Amino acid sequence: MQVELSAAEGRALLTRLLGGKLPDAHGRFGPFGGCYAPEALMPALARLEAGVKQYLHDPKFVAELGKELEQWAGRPTPLTPARGLSKRWGAEVYLKREDLAHTGAHKINNALGQAMLAKRLGAERVIAETGAGQHGVATAAACARVGIPCIVYMGAIDIVRQAPNVDRMAQLGAEVVPVESGNRTLRAAIDEAFRDWVGDPEGSYYLLGSAVGPHPYPYLVRELQRVIGKEARRQITEVTGGLPDAVVACVGGGSNAIGLFHPFLGDEKVRLIGVEAGGRGPGLGDHSATLTNGTPGVLHGCYSMLLHDADGQVQETHSISAGLDYPGVGPEHALLDAIGRVSYTTATDDEALDALQECCVAEGLLPALESAHALAGARRWAQKNPGTRVLIGLSGRGDKDMPTLTKVIGRDPYAGNPHSEAPAR
Numbered sequence: 001m002q003v004e005l006s007a008a009e010g011r012a013l014l015t016r017l018l019g020g021k022l023p024d025a026h027g028r029f030g031p032f033g034g035c036y037a038p039e040a041l042m043p044a045l046a047r048l049e050a051g052v053k054q055y056l057h058d059p060k061f062v063a064e065l066g067k068e069l070e071q072w073a074g075r076p077t078p079l080t081p082a083r084g085l086s087k088r089w090g091a092e093v094y095l096k097r098e099d100l101a102h103t104g105a106h107k108i109n110n111a112l113g114q115a116m117l118a119k120r121l122g123a124e125r126v127i128a129e130t131g132a133g134q135h136g137v138a139t140a141a142a143c144a145r146v147g148i149p150c151i152v153y154m155g156a157i158d159i160v161r162q163a164p165n166v167d168r169m170a171q172l173g174a175e176v177v178p179v180e181s182g183n184r185t186l187r188a189a190i191d192e193a194f195r196d197w198v199g200d201p202e203g204s205y206y207l208l209g210s211a212v213g214p215h216p217y218p219y220l221v222r223e224l225q226r227v228i229g230k231e232a233r234r235q236i237t238e239v240t241g242g243l244p245d246a247v248v249a250c251v252g253g254g255s256n257a258i259g260l261f262h263p264f265l266g267d268e269k270v271r272l273i274g275v276e277a278g279g280r281g282p283g284l285g286d287h288s289a290t291l292t293n294g295t296p297g298v299l300h301g302c303y304s305m306l307l308h309d310a311d312g313q314v315q316e317t318h319s320i321s322a323g324l325d326y327p328g329v330g331p332e333h334a335l336l337d338a339i340g341r342v343s344y345t346t347a348t349d350d351e352a353l354d355a356l357q358e359c360c361v362a363e364g365l366l367p368a369l370e371s372a373h374a375l376a377g378a379r380r381w382a383q384k385n386p387g388t389r390v391l392i393g394l395s396g397r398g399d400k401d402m403p404t405l406t407k408v409i410g411r412d413p414y415a416g417n418p419h420s421e422a423p424a425r
């Protein structure tokens with residue numbers, strides 16, 4: 001079942017979105033979004049909403065955040081003309097380099113902004129949850145910078161799988177709490193973090209890592225990640241004198257994509273393409289392509305598209321990239337899909353790996369496996385639309401993925417890279 005919107009309804013919703021009228025007063029993006037949290041959390045969410053209204057666009061807060069983003073987090077990140085990929089794909093390719101932001105991905109934009117907001121709101125501690133550990137590391141770093149204690153919930157299985165990130169969080173002063181309940185991965189960690197918040201809604205700030213969850217998080221995270229698209233739009237206009245034909249980003253919860261897309265939503269001629277994790281294929285449990293294969297429902301406090309079975313049980317998901325391995329997606333993406341403003345597609349594990357290897361030799365850049373999905377989607381688009389200008393969100397760097405790459409590609413150093421032009425051995 002899909003949410004049906006007429007063309008006229010779609011146009012009206014896009015106009016409201018562009019006019020800054022969405023989310024509405026109930027936190028809804030058209031049919032999606034809202035606030036489906038336990039009763040005990042409603043006062044905390046209401047306080048957060050009031051805090052967001054008071055501070056997020058307050059000139060003093062904006063100036064302070066801007067300065068921290070510049071002096072501490074390394075913004076603005078560069079826009080790189082991808083000469084090698086352009087030649088190979090027959091297109092004009094540009095990369096927005098979030099891999100060069102502090103802690104190696106776009107996640108720091110959100111973590112820093114929310115940590116500063118938590119401080120303003122008088123919180124005594126920050127709670128977060130993490131799957132692969134990237135959001136945990138960004139949050140630990142931001143909390144250390146801001147000077148607020150940080151507790152990160154992490155599934156016991158993920159703690160073993162992502163040991164280097166656990167150590168990074170610990171060195172940054174965070175307390176990492178192993179979660180032994182449920183599936184002992186991200187979903188259980190989210191449940192546990194919510195439980196902690198219910199126990200201390202006054203003193204704690206819950207720092208959510210993507211454009212998902214109950215209102216006001218999808219809005220808050222989008223506003224904090226919009227810096228990616230604002231910079232990229234200015235940079236590509238300066239460099240090329242015009243706008244791109246297509247803008248491509250990977251979609252897990254959807255924060256880097258919504259941040260990159262948002263400033264282009266009003267540019268009718270710019271095609272926006274979100275790439276989900278196609279995993280091993282379209283079978284149940286083999287992917288995390290929520291918009292491509294999902295149905296509407298409520299997950300983690302929000303009505304959006306999600307992967308569940310007929311009984312409403314959330315499906316297990318799979319992706320080679322931990323950051324895309326989530327059964328839900330942000331409500332604003334669900335709306336943009338329903339009204340057709342953004343096209344959502346998938347890249348499989350193999351396509352992402354191949355795009356990663358091509359980027360390595362063509363550009364001298366090792367992208368994150370998540371970002372490699374955007375590269376794979378962009379490559380497909382460029383090859384169908386030769387000569388066009390394509391902007392790709394390179395959401396993070398791939399150093400964290402080396403253990404996975406070594407396992408999948410193999411340890412043989414002479415296996416090399418199939419995209420390399422070096423003579424075969």
Ligand SMILES: *Cc1c(COP(=O)(O)O)cnc(C)c1O
Pocket residue numbers: 105106107134209210211250251252253254255256257323324368370371395396397
């Ligand atoms: C976490 C992560 C993602 C996925 O999260 P979104 O909220 O969808 O952006 C993508 N890329 C990288 C590098 C990540 O670390």
